[in-house]
Amino acid sequence: MRIAFFDSGIGGLTVLTEAMRKLPNEDFLYFADTLHVPYGTKTLPEVKRYVEESVSLIMQGDIKALVVACNTATSAAIEELRRTYDIPIVGMEPAVKPAVKRSQAAGKRVLVFATSLTLSLSKYTDLVARVDDHKVVDSMPLPELVQYCEQLQFDRDEIERYFSRKLAGIDLSQYSTIVLGCTHFPYYKSILQQILPPHIELIDGSHGTVERLCSLIGSSANPGQAFKGHIEFKCSDENPAYLDKMARALDYLQTQYSAQ
Numbered sequence: 001m002r003i004a005f006f007d008s009g010i011g012g013l014t015v016l017t018e019a020m021r022k023l024p025n026e027d028f029l030y031f032a033d034t035l036h037v038p039y040g041t042k043t044l045p046e047v048k049r050y051v052e053e054s055v056s057l058i059m060q061g062d063i064k065a066l067v068v069a070c071n072t073a074t075s076a077a078i079e080e081l082r083r084t085y086d087i088p089i090v091g092m093e094p095a096v097k098p099a100v101k102r103s104q105a106a107g108k109r110v111l112v113f114a115t116s117l118t119l120s121l122s123k124y125t126d127l128v129a130r131v132d133d134h135k136v137v138d139s140m141p142l143p144e145l146v147q148y149c150e151q152l153q154f155d156r157d158e159i160e161r162y163f164s165r166k167l168a169g170i171d172l173s174q175y176s177t178i179v180l181g182c183t184h185f186p187y188y189k190s191i192l193q194q195i196l197p198p199h200i201e202l203i204d205g206s207h208g209t210v211e212r213l214c215s216l217i218g219s220s221a222n223p224g225q226a227f228k229g230h231i232e233f234k235c236s237d238e239n240p241a242y243l244d245k246m247a248r249a250l251d252y253l254q255t256q257y258s259a260q
């Protein structure tokens with residue numbers, strides 16, 4: 001039986017990469033909803049429907065656990081999925097709580113990057129209301145970064161120009177922590193580390209999500225071993241070129257990891 005990963009596109013591969021390191025003996029199915037990517041600029045009813053359709057296809061296979069490796073899909077539909085299927089389902093949400101803790105120790109603010117839909121939904125606004133006692137959390141949607149990522153645009157100069165535009169007018173010295181609240185964004189971790197002031201720490205949810213997966217499937221993390229499992233890639237429009245893109249994106253992430 002395999003563990004399924006699901007995202008609108010290639011974003012969830014950032015979480016799969018972490019799972020391959022921690023669970024090197026598992027087999028995985030990775031499903032991208034290429035018919036409807038991006039999710040983050042669509043409406044809640046649309047995304048709910050796309051997630052339900054995708055997950056019903058995924059569940060036709062021999063699946064022992066599902067990772068919704070997408071903050072937007074999690075915010076929109078995780079409760080419904082958990083009501084419908086009785087296998088372990090792990091979702092993702094922007095890592096606001098640990099970010100607030102770290103920023104308070106430094107006396108600084110937190111900036112959350114996510115999709116427009118994630119930032120507008122109650123799952124996120126309730127989370128911020130719960131943990132942001134001192135009103136230090138600011139949020140910024142980065143829809144273009146999802147598009148760049150889907151085009152495998154990893155050119156440092158291009159991305160640097162994009163962030164200069166986005167962050168113009170923001171005093172980064174006030175921030176200690178940036179939360180990457182969309183699974184497409186960790187592709188840009190090393191570029192961001194080069195272009196942001198060095199005191200800013202980037203955090204994302206991959207590590208916590210895979211820890212949660214390990215505990216739900218009763219498997220202890222086994223890092224350090226080479227990955228020996230099998231990965232099947234699928235996408236909703238069944239485009240062979242996209243399957244190839246997923247393989248290239250996964251290679252890119254593995255190069256990034258091994259360079260760290």
Ligand SMILES: N[C@@H](CCC(=O)O)C(=O)O
Binds near residue numbers: 039071072115146
């Ligand atoms: N992977 C993204 C979804 C991006 C999109 O489809 O707009 C997330 O974690 O939110």
